Amino acid sequence: MKKISHFIDGKAYSDEKSRIGPIFNPAIGEQIAEVELANKTTVEKAIDSSAKAFLKWSKTTPINRARILSKYKDLLINNMEELSVMVSMEHGKTIADAKGSIQRGIEVVEFATGITNSLKGDHSSSVGTNVDSHTLRQPLGVCAGITPFNFPAMVPMWMYPVAIACGNTFVLKPSEKDPSCPIRLAELAIEAGLPEGVLNVVNGDKEAVDTLLENKKVQAISFVGSTPIAEYVYHTGTKNNKRVQALGGAKNHMVIMPDADVNKTTDAIIGSAFGSAGERCMAISVAVCVGKQTKEKIKTKLLEETAKLNVGPYTDEKSDFGPLNNKAHFEKVIGYIDSGEKEGAKLLTDGRNFKKQGYENGYFVGPTIFDDVKPEMKIYKEEIFGPVLSMMTAETYEEALNLVNDHELGNGAAVFTKSGNIAKHFTENAKIGMIGVNVPIPVPVAYHSFGGWKRSLFGDHSMHGPEGVRFYTKLKTATVTWSEDNIGPEFTIPVLS
Ligand code: NAD
Numbered sequence: 001m002k003k004i005s006h007f008i009d010g011k012a013y014s015d016e017k018s019r020i021g022p023i024f025n026p027a028i029g030e031q032i033a034e035v036e037l038a039n040k041t042t043v044e045k046a047i048d049s050s051a052k053a054f055l056k057w058s059k060t061t062p063i064n065r066a067r068i069l070s071k072y073k074d075l076l077i078n079n080m081e082e083l084s085v086m087v088s089m090e091h092g093k094t095i096a097d098a099k100g101s102i103q104r105g106i107e108v109v110e111f112a113t114g115i116t117n118s119l120k121g122d123h124s125s126s127v128g129t130n131v132d133s134h135t136l137r138q139p140l141g142v143c144a145g146i147t148p149f150n151f152p153a154m155v156p157m158w159m160y161p162v163a164i165a166c167g168n169t170f171v172l173k174p175s176e177k178d179p180s181c182p183i184r185l186a187e188l189a190i191e192a193g194l195p196e197g198v199l200n201v202v203n204g205d206k207e208a209v210d211t212l213l214e215n216k217k218v219q220a221i222s223f224v225g226s227t228p229i230a231e232y233v234y235h236t237g238t239k240n241n242k243r244v245q246a247l248g249g250a251k252n253h254m255v256i257m258p259d260a261d262v263n264k265t266t267d268a269i270i271g272s273a274f275g276s277a278g279e280r281c282m283a284i285s286v287a288v289c290v291g292k293q294t295k296e297k298i299k300t301k302l303l304e305e306t307a308k309l310n311v312g313p314y315t316d317e318k319s320d321f322g323p324l325n326n327k328a329h330f331e332k333v334i335g336y337i338d339s340g341e342k343e344g345a346k347l348l349t350d351g352r353n354f355k356k357q358g359y360e361n362g363y364f365v366g367p368t369i370f371d372d373v374k375p376e377m378k379i380y381k382e383e384i385f386g387p388v389l390s391m392m393t394a395e396t397y398e399e400a401l402n403l404v405n406d407h408e409l410g411n412g413a414a415v416f417t418k419s420g421n422i423a424k425h426f427t428e429n430a431k432i433g434m435i436g437v438n439v440p441i442p443v444p445v446a447y448h449s450f451g452g453w454k455r456s457l458f459g460d461h462s463m464h465g466p467e468g469v470r471f472y473t474k475l476k477t478a479t480v481t482w483s484e485d486n487i488g489p490e491f492t493i494p495v496l497s
Helices: 040-057 062-078 080-091 096-114 153-163 180-190 206-214 225-237 264-278 293-306 327-342 398-406 420-429 464-473
Strands: 003-004 006-008 012-013 018-025 030-038 125-129 129-137 142-146 169-173 197-199 218-224 243-247 252-256 282-291 348-349 368-371 388-394 412-416 434-437 474-481
Touching: 003 062, 003 129, 006 040, 006 080, 006 293, 006 434, 012 180, 018 080, 030 062, 040 142, 040 169, 040 197, 040 206, 062 080, 062 096, 062 180, 080 096, 080 180, 096 153, 142 153, 142 206, 153 169, 153 180, 153 218, 169 206, 180 197, 206 218, 218 225, 252 398, 264 282, 264 293, 264 388, 264 412, 282 293, 282 398, 293 348, 293 368, 293 388, 327 348, 368 412, 388 398, 388 434, 398 420, 412 420, 464 474
Parallel strands: 003 030, 142 169, 142 218, 169 197, 218 243, 252 282, 252 412, 282 388, 368 388, 412 434
Antiparallel strands: 006 012, 006 197, 018 030, 125 129, 129 474, 348 368
């Protein structure tokens, strides 16, 4: 059986003493490979390799770092087919979804190729007589990234391209559920000319994460995953004096005003609630209709369109979405549907007994819609992370906004309306990190920054864009005078080690 190990110092690294984890093809529910789960020694080897590489890489000029990233971008584009199959086979999403997500990652690489501009400092002349002041942004050292199963290519690419463009070196610990693509991403980086050790990948679980959180050589941790683990990573990492950005789970609401276009809004709900089987941190999982009539109109159209969805494996081009990623997650999502039914929500479509012919053991859940969901229900309070939509009715816009603001998670939210006033009010007053106005999945482009509020992000910085550059650099301010007394032939520049 195919075995996936680690990527350290520019080549595959395997440790026979490692524990092993299974990798499944979720469409057929069968194990297709196994992955080494790194022990402390393996993770330390990767950290040491990155610490050594930092000495040279941090002194490489930003333009030369950018040139390598530019070659890397071309290689990623040229290898899109292979990468997308790797993602789909181990994650379960359709090829179109996999390609879309890799494209989003490539855009971050593209942003990172402009690092010379992002690293420019400020300059103030004559802060005193003959005195100038300027700022520098300098790299931190070894940075680490810990990523979730739902975007095995894109989420790692939110992190390391920016980190290494800024002059850091990076140890990536991707999800142990779909590790093939992250290893391939690192191989391509070496092919593009990235020096050995600048990007290392260790596969593993809690033992690997804890080693990264505790090791003194690691300066910063970027994490994306569920809220409880994000909170754990944030507290443990900061206790160990590291800079940490930890992005957690989501419960994204769409507020639908009475003036919203029914067809466009319904299309938006279908794509954002069920696309990628709802395994997206920006998925819409709650549709809040303002007024009973709005709800009835949306509901009728939604049921009509949901019935047309094709659920199936990535190998079938007609599939709109695929299975859930793994059996434990499949059972968790089924458990949430059971719980919603028990708590009295009205099940309009039930995806629990969905079976795809020829794929009976796959982890498929059909599109599921609950109506009359109440704020105290578990299916409302918690993230489900499956193709399950909750519908709610609010009497007024204010009531809908309060629902959004009272939820403990604050990743994304959208408002669908023709009213500029409502759109502006929602944008300014929703306690949410990423807002969509008539846009269901408002994922910021690479040169803006991605991140939520409340218990969807622990730490001070979002990812990529300007916030990513701030996270991966330390600010230094120099105050300089060159009066005549300071300049002389005997002046020598000290050699720094
Ligand atoms: P997860 O929290 O289970 O795992 C994320 C990472 O943490 C993995 O690399 C995993 O190996 C590691 N991990 C798991 N348990 C750990 C433990 N006890 N101690 C230390 N490390 C541990 O998340 P997941 O199930 O892989 O991914 C789904 C979650 O990710 C969802 O909650 C989703 O909303 C979230 N997510 C958030 C964003 C965002 O931008 N906010 C983006 C994508 C996914």
